[in-house]
Amino acid sequence: MxxxxxxxxxxxxxxxxxxxxxxxxxxxxxxxEVEQSAGVRFDVTRVAVRNLSxxxxxxxxxxxxxxxxxTTDAESIVNDPDIDLVVELIGGVEPARSLILxxxxxxxxxVTGNKELLANVGAELYAAAxxxxxxxxxxxxxxxxxxxxxxxxESLLGEDVKRIMxxxxxxxxxxxxxxxxxxxxxxAALAEAQQRGYAERDPTADVEGYDAGxxxxxxxxxxxxxxxxxxxxxxxxxAGVTASDIAFAERFNHVIKLLAVAQxxxxxEDSGDDRFEVGVTVYPAMVPDEHPLASVRDSxxxxxxxxxxxxxxxxxxxxxxxxxxxxxxxxxxxDAATNWKRSTFRPVPxxxxxxxxxxxxxxxxxxLNMSTVDSSGVLAAVAGAFAANGIxxxxxxxxxxxxxxxxxxxxxxxxxxxxxxxxxxxxSELEAVEEIHSxxxxxxx
Numbered sequence: 001m002x003x004x005x006x007x008x009x010x011x012x013x014x015x016x017x018x019x020x021x022x023x024x025x026x027x028x029x030x031x032x033e034v035e036q037s038a039g040v041r042f043d044v045t046r047v048a049v050r051n052l053s054x055x056x057x058x059x060x061x062x063x064x065x066x067x068x069x070x071t072t073d074a075e076s077i078v079n080d081p082d083i084d085l086v087v088e089l090i091g092g093v094e095p096a097r098s099l100i101l102x103x104x105x106x107x108x109x110x111v112t113g114n115k116e117l118l119a120n121v122g123a124e125l126y127a128a129a130x131x132x133x134x135x136x137x138x139x140x141x142x143x144x145x146x147x148x149x150x151x152x153x154e155s156l157l158g159e160d161v162k163r164i165m166x167x168x169x170x171x172x173x174x175x176x177x178x179x180x181x182x183x184x185x186x187x188a189a190l191a192e193a194q195q196r197g198y199a200e201r202d203p204t205a206d207v208e209g210y211d212a213g214x215x216x217x218x219x220x221x222x223x224x225x226x227x228x229x230x231x232x233x234x235x236x237x238x239a240g241v242t243a244s245d246i247a248f249a250e251r252f253n254h255v256i257k258l259l260a261v262a263q264x265x266x267x268x269e270d271s272g273d274d275r276f277e278v279g280v281t282v283y284p285a286m287v288p289d290e291h292p293l294a295s296v297r298d299s300x301x302x303x304x305x306x307x308x309x310x311x312x313x314x315x316x317x318x319x320x321x322x323x324x325x326x327x328x329x330x331x332x333x334x335d336a337a338t339n340w341k342r343s344t345f346r347p348v349p350x351x352x353x354x355x356x357x358x359x360x361x362x363x364x365x366x367x368l369n370m371s372t373v374d375s376s377g378v379l380a381a382v383a384g385a386f387a388a389n390g391i392x393x394x395x396x397x398x399x400x401x402x403x404x405x406x407x408x409x410x411x412x413x414x415x416x417x418x419x420x421x422x423x424x425x426x427x428s429e430l431e432a433v434e435e436i437h438s439x440x441x442x443x444x445x
Contacts, residue, residue, distance in 0.1 A: 007035055007039055007040050007041045008040075008041050008042075008043050009040050009041065009042050009043070009084045009085050009333075009337040009340075009341075010043050010045045010082055010083050010084045010085070011027075011042050011043060011044045011045060011083070011084070011085050011086075011087060011333070012045065012046045012047075012048070012077035012078065012080065012083040012085070012086045012087070012103075012108075013044055013046070013047045013048070013077075013087050013089070014048045014074050014077065014078075014086065014087065014088045014089060014090050014096070014099060015048065015049070015088065015089035015090035015091070016047050016048075016049050016058055016070075016089075017089065018197070018322040019089050019113060019140070019322050019325045019326055019329065020047070020058075020087075020089045020326075021057065021058040021322065022322035022323045022325070022326040023087070023089070023326040023329050023330065024044055024047075024058050025058070025323075025326075026323065026326045026327065026330055027042050027044060027330065030330065034330075034334060038334045038337075038338055039338065039341075040334065040337040040338055040341065042085075042333065042337070044069070045069070045082065045083060046069060046071060046076075046077045046080065046083065047069050047070050047071070047077075048070075048071055048072065048073065048074035048077050048090075049070055049071075049072065050072065051072075052070055052071075052072060074090075074095065074099055075099065075102070078099050078102045078103040078106065078108070079102065079106065081106075083108060084108065084337075084340065085108060085109055085110075085111070085333065085336055085337055085340065086099075086100070086103040086108050086109075086110050086111075087110075087111045087112070087329060087333065088100055088103075088110060088111070088112040088113075088114060089112070089113055089114070089329070090114075091114055091116065091117075092114070092116060092117070093116060093117050093120055093121065096112070096114055096117050097117060097121055097124075097125070100112065100117075100125055100128075100136070101124075101125065101128055104125070104128045104129050104131075104132045104134060104136065105128065105132060106132075107132055107133075107134060108134065109129075109134040109135040109136070109137075109336040109337075109339070109340050109345070110125075110129070110134075110135070110136045110137070110336075111135075111136075111137050111138070111329055111332040111333050111336055112136070112137075112138050112140075112141065113138065113140030113141050113325060113328070113329055114138070114141060115141040115142065115211065115214040115215050115218060116214050116230070118138055118141050118214075118218050119213070119214035119215075119217040119218055119229060119230040120214075120229055120230050120231075122218065122221065122227075122229075122348075123227050123350060126347070126348040126350055127350065129345070129347065129348070130345075130347040130348075130350075133343075133345055134336075134340065134345050135335065135336045135339055135340070135345045135346060136348065137149075137332035137333075137335060137336050138218070138332070139328040139329070139331060139332050140325050140326075140328035140329045140332070141215070141218060142168070142215050142218050142219055143166065143168050143215065143301050143303055143315070143317075143319050144170065144301060144317070144318055144319035144320050144321070144324055144325045144328065145317050145318045145319070145321075145324035145325060145327050145328050146301055146302075146303060146315050146316065146317040146318075146319060146328075147315065147328070147331070148219065148303050148315050149218070149219075149222065151315070152219060152222040152223050153222055153346075153348070153349070154346075156223070156305070156307065156310070157349075159307040159308065159309060159310050160307060160308035160309065161223040161224065161264065161305060161306070161307050161308075162263070162264055162306045162307065162308060163261070163262065163263045163264070163305075163306045164216075164219050164220065164223055164260075164261070164262040164263075164303060164304070164305050164306075165259055165260070165261045165262075165293065165303075165304045165306075165443075166215075166216075166219075166259065166260050166261075166293075166301065166302060166303035166304060167257050167258065167259065167260075167293055167296050167300075167301050167302050167303075167319075168211075168212050168215045168216070168260050168301050168303065168319060169206055169209075169211050169212040169215075169258060169260075169301070169319070169320075170198055170298075170299035170300070170301060170318070170319045170320030170321075171193050171198045171199045171203065171206035171207065171211075171299070171320070172206055172207060172209075172212070172237075172238050172258040173257065173258065173296065173297070173298065173299060173300065173301065173319075174189070174193050174196075174198050174199075174298050174299045175189040175190055175193055175199075175207070175238065176189075176238060176241065176255075176256055176257060176258065176284075177297045177298050178192060178193075179241070179243070179246050179256075180246050180250070180255055180256070181297075183243065185243065186238070186239060186241065186242075190203060190207065198299050198320060207237050207238055207239055208235060208237035208239070209235040209236060209237045209238075209258065209260075209282035209283070210230075210235060212258060212260040212282045213230055213233035213235050213260065213280070213282045214230050214233075215260060216233055216260035216261070216262050216280050216281075216282060217229055217230050217232060217233055217280060219260075219262060219303070220262035220278055220280050220354070221351075221354075222348075222349070223262065223264075223305075224262070224264050224276075224278055224351075224354065225349055225351040226278060226351040226352055226353065226354035226355075227350070227351060227352065227353045227354055228262075228278060228280055228354045228356075232278075232280055232354065232356045233280045233281065233282060234280070234281045234282070234283075234359040235281075235282045235283075236282065236283040236284065237258075237284075238258050238284050240284075240438060241256055241284050241438070241440075242369075242437065242438060244369060244399065244407070244437065244438070245367075245369060245437075245438050245440060247399075248367070248369065248397065248399065248409050249286045249367075251397070252286075252395075252411070253288060253289045253290075254286040254287060254288050254289065254294075254442070255286070255287055255289065255294045256284055256285070256286055256287070256440065257284070257285060257287050257293060257294070257296070258282065258283070258284050258285075259282070259283065259284075259285045259287070259293070259441075259443070260280075260281075260282045261279075261280070261281050261282070261283075262278065262279070262280045263278070263279045263280075263357075263362070264276055264277075264278055265277040265278070265279060265357050273355070275355045276355070277354075277355050277356065277357035278354040278355065278356055278357065279356070279357040279359070279361075279362045280356070281359060281362065283440075283441055284440055284441075285364075285440060285441040285442060285443050286367055286440055286441070286442045286443065287443045288443060288444075291443060292304060292314050293314075293443075296316065299318065299319065299320045299321070300316065300317065300318060300319060301316070301317065301318070301319025301320070302314055302315065302316040302317075303315045359417050360416065360417045360418030360421070361416060361417070361418065362416070362417050363414050363415065363416050363417075364414060364415075364417070364441045364442065364443075365394070365411065365412055365413060365414050365415070365441070365442035365443075365444055366391075366410075366411070366412045366415065366420050366439060366440070366441060366442060367409065367410065367411055367412075367438070367439070367440045367441075367442050368409065368410045368412075368424075368427075368436065368438070368439050369407070369408070369409045369410075369436070369437045369438040369439075370382075370407075370408055370409075370427070370433055370434075370435060370436045370437060371405055371406070371407055371408075371433075371434040371435045371437065372405070372406050372408055372430075372432050372433050372434060373404070373405065373406070373431075373432040373433075373434065374401050374402065374403060374404055374405055374406040375432065377432075378406070378430075378432040378433075379396070379408070381430050381432060382408070382410075382427055382430065382432075382433070385423055385426040385427045385430065386410075386412070386423055388423075388426065389415075389419045389420075389422045389423040389426065390415070390419055391412050391413070391415040391419055391420065391423055392412065392413040392415075393410055393411070393412055393413075394411045394412055394413050395410070395411045396408065396409070396410050396411075397409045397410075405434065411442060412442075414444070420439070424436060424439060
């Protein structure tokens, strides 16, 4: 452990991309204030990168030579006895998992922003940290700069959290904002997000909901005290959201957002199992204008929590970008360093594997948009398919009619996903129905 007489914490940084480079700059800028308030000072001693020849704007810490700081040998950093703290920002499962495990086993606390890793093998890493008596901290892995991990781990530890619902992916929120406010189509909005650096060249993880799903798994694990992994999360992306959907939502005072939702359900009375269930889903949804999440624009994120005693609360801020995310990483570094110097740590609570509620058994309201033959009896046939599967229609709207084809939209009352899927199958078989264009969930205020 470090000496109280020495405030310098020697940092090994794994990855120096968008966030890593911003972190080095932020440390250089804030080191004096951090030392004054927390009693620690960071020296980024070694940095592991994939390509040494790649041009970087990152200033070499301490004015040292580039070749003395940067290396492609990440293992040499985690095994270096002169490194006190390891920060992992390379992403992915391997080699990040092995490097973090080696760091923890050698007694080095770890700070990471790797949501994919934690959503898949977090339990293994948390156990390794506890066995070594050091911290593993990951505020940046859930919602960028928004402090949500620490409140779930600490402030709300005694709260009976019922539901977490959040906009936790800045890329998709930016795209949907452009589609809503400027009338951009999906492809154009995505291209602009990529140009601005909000979306990767391959945007699949963002637009298909996998990034949000990993974050939802991490938050659900902390909120409900059980282990939820990425494979437990049901995903739908935003590629199918159309201008027609956006316009319909606006007419009914709603806006479309990609939501990550984690819910806790009481045990089913006839199951013979007294364990509560957890449902974790990611999907585009129509959110009523009066809901706090409806006003979250551009690349901003927000997490809305419903608790039994605390009631409703929302955490809001920048969910993407190098400097905002680096801010969350630096906050964790300060906590990890001060704990390490005091020979203490805060273990991540570990519960059993979650009992996952099948998505077919999760309830919500729905919006359906379809094209049908424009003739008498069609509406009755479609309504009959809803009724046959026990779903009540809240409202119907005919958006356009050519004399041959009609465009119909329906809002339903709350129904189970299984009921809705059976209804969709039945409607698709009707001869008068040409195509079901969109199916979206609807958040009820």
